[in-house]
Amino acid sequence: MTSFLFAMIIAGTPLLFATLGEMLTEKSGNLNLGVEGMMLIGAVAGFGMGFYTGSGIIAILGAAVAGALGALIYAFLTVSLRANQVVSGLALTIFGTGIASFVGTLFIGQKMPDRVIDSFAKVKIPLLSDLPFIGPILFRHDYFVYIGYIMAICLGIYFYKTRFGLNLIAISENPSAADASGIHVNLYKYIHILFGGALCGMAGAYLSVVDVPQWQDNITAGRGWIAIALVIFVKWNPIMALFGAYLFGGLSIIGFRLQHLSISQNLLDVLPYAVTIIVLILSSIRKSKEDAPPKGLGVPYFREDR
Amino acid sequence: MRMVKRTDMTSKKAAVIRILSIIFAFLLTSIFIGALGHNPMNVYLSMVEGAFGSAHRIRDTLTITIPLVVTSIGIMIAFKMKFWNIGAEGQIIVGALAASYLALNYNHLPKMVLLPAMFLAGFIGGGLWALIPAFFKVQFGTNETIFTLMMNYVALKWVTYLQYGPWKDPGSLGFPKIANFMDSAIMPKLFGVHIGWVIAIFLVIIIAIMMNYSKAGYEIAVVGESMDTAKYAGMNVKKVILSALFISGGIAGIVGMMQASAVNQTLSTQVAAGYGYTAIITAWLSGLKAVIIIPVSLLFAIMIKGGSFIQTAYQIPQSAAGILQSVILFFVIGSEFFIQYKLVRNSVMEKEVA
Numbered sequence: 001m002t003s004f005l006f007a008m009i010i011a012g013t014p015l016l017f018a019t020l021g022e023m024l025t026e027k028s029g030n031l032n033l034g035v036e037g038m039m040l041i042g043a044v045a046g047f048g049m050g051f052y053t054g055s056g057i058i059a060i061l062g063a064a065v066a067g068a069l070g071a072l073i074y075a076f077l078t079v080s081l082r083a084n085q086v087v088s089g090l091a092l093t094i095f096g097t098g099i100a101s102f103v104g105t106l107f108i109g110q111k112m113p114d115r116v117i118d119s120f121a122k123v124k125i126p127l128l129s130d131l132p133f134i135g136p137i138l139f140r141h142d143y144f145v146y147i148g149y150i151m152a153i154c155l156g157i158y159f160y161k162t163r164f165g166l167n168l169i170a171i172s173e174n175p176s177a178a179d180a181s182g183i184h185v186n187l188y189k190y191i192h193i194l195f196g197g198a199l200c201g202m203a204g205a206y207l208s209v210v211d212v213p214q215w216q217d218n219i220t221a222g223r224g225w226i227a228i229a230l231v232i233f234v235k236w237n238p239i240m241a242l243f244g245a246y247l248f249g250g251l252s253i254i255g256f257r258l259q260h261l262s263i264s265q266n267l268l269d270v271l272p273y274a275v276t277i278i279v280l281i282l283s284s285i286r287k288s289k290e291d292a293p294p295k296g297l298g299v300p301y302f303r304e305d306r
Numbered sequence: 307m308r309m310v311k312r313t314d315m316t317s318k319k320a321a322v323i324r325i326l327s328i329i330f331a332f333l334l335t336s337i338f339i340g341a342l343g344h345n346p347m348n349v350y351l352s353m354v355e356g357a358f359g360s361a362h363r364i365r366d367t368l369t370i371t372i373p374l375v376v377t378s379i380g381i382m383i384a385f386k387m388k389f390w391n392i393g394a395e396g397q398i399i400v401g402a403l404a405a406s407y408l409a410l411n412y413n414h415l416p417k418m419v420l421l422p423a424m425f426l427a428g429f430i431g432g433g434l435w436a437l438i439p440a441f442f443k444v445q446f447g448t449n450e451t452i453f454t455l456m457m458n459y460v461a462l463k464w465v466t467y468l469q470y471g472p473w474k475d476p477g478s479l480g481f482p483k484i485a486n487f488m489d490s491a492i493m494p495k496l497f498g499v500h501i502g503w504v505i506a507i508f509l510v511i512i513i514a515i516m517m518n519y520s521k522a523g524y525e526i527a528v529v530g531e532s533m534d535t536a537k538y539a540g541m542n543v544k545k546v547i548l549s550a551l552f553i554s555g556g557i558a559g560i561v562g563m564m565q566a567s568a569v570n571q572t573l574s575t576q577v578a579a580g581y582g583y584t585a586i587i588t589a590w591l592s593g594l595k596a597v598i599i600i601p602v603s604l605l606f607a608i609m610i611k612g613g614s615f616i617q618t619a620y621q622i623p624q625s626a627a628g629i630l631q632s633v634i635l636f637f638v639i640g641s642e643f644f645i646q647y648k649l650v651r652n653s654v655m656e657k658e659v660a
Contacts, residue, residue: 098628266467
């Protein structure tokens, strides 16, 4: 049981990063369906950086920058050129899939150098790791996992306790009112979309650099889409994202654990997708005011139309 | 500088802007190809050669065009309503699954009975698969984009399960594949290409007429423009969405039937082969106009077939074709801005106001 919960955290970490990234983007009023694409760009950039430099940190940073660059295309199209957000996001996913597969041909069959793998060795956090039950599950991971915890908490504080977080609510609920009150709407959108992209890039890198660490085509296998659904599931709340992401991490690995139960692996593989659908339906049924998406989500903002 | 909504845009000018944006996309990709150390012009020419260089290649290119055209037509109907159906891939798979069930179990039937039955089964299978997310959309407002996409994975895993389990061909010596279809379940050819091309042209004409000249097409357009207007006009919005999605998914299901019957001659996890995703691009690039879908799909078929050719000729990975496609899409999406707005210098504006 403990080992399953431990593995669940690892499997949930890329989902957590991607969920937080998409949450940042949606909080600024933009729906970016390019998560899968940005994750793949990040995955291949992270793998390449780690492979050539032998440095874990450069691998992560490279993935973040690459993810942000992908998001920049989307931001330019949707914020500056006011293009349709759904189609722009889909285009970004197709682009990212192509780029990752193209660049990835350099790395087929390659393994991450040991130096990089060692830099993501498991670290026991003193005291916390000795806590009964939760210690071995939560506090004996690589530092990427810990960055995930910290990131979720920081974003929670950012959204709910800072002036910027308040401004974001204004922007995503009613951009023209926010603009009238002196908030630079487009700048906010750019910054949050780019940071969101960086987190998605890191999500991809966790897969290619730490979790697998070997190059595979289409390494994300639909996790980016699950992350978009998770944002709805956790009601745009970064702390809830921790639970949502690890829960879905668990679902994605449960197949291996239940192999002895003579249920076909292929049927168990349906679980994360089927549960995502159920979650989507449930969150649309229990439509209360708090759970509703930001009002301005997906609607392009035209200052001139104000 | 500030932006002003254009009032002087003609459809001719808009077409010029769109074509220019495609040319810019090719120019940008040329720089990229040049950086890889190839002459871009030669690469493009050999893509065309790879797609049209011999009778055999032309047949291949057309065989790729057929599913693109038909799937795009299906997607177009949903997109017209701003129902973001990205589940065509899954609808293709389930359509193929339903048709294959008949092909594998009723192969003693005569061809003239079996093929139409498979066609109908494919349509219903794909239609029902699209109807599930549509139902929840109209009932609870469930996000259809993610729903339809998740349905793709469910469909794929379902076929994987069948291929490795209950439907595995006992005669395949343990190799996980489903039995090949008997001749009675395989679509005939006309002029060297399976008759799917006739079906494709036929569907384009029917759907073009339906969208432009029928009540159903008008209702779909109004729902897409504004849900409120549609309700105010007394339309049954739910019914419009549900029936349109059944047709949208059903058409994708027909693709599944055709690919399984004529191209693969069996059911496998490869039956949709990404056409469901590529057709999203082609449908959008066609400006959601049925007739334009044919040339755009042909262009993409050239890129797909030519892309696999340059892989062997230049060792450029086939995914380069995917990148080229998405760059074209980026440029065309971006170009819409210049169709709807123009940039005006502030001083000029003030003079006009004065």
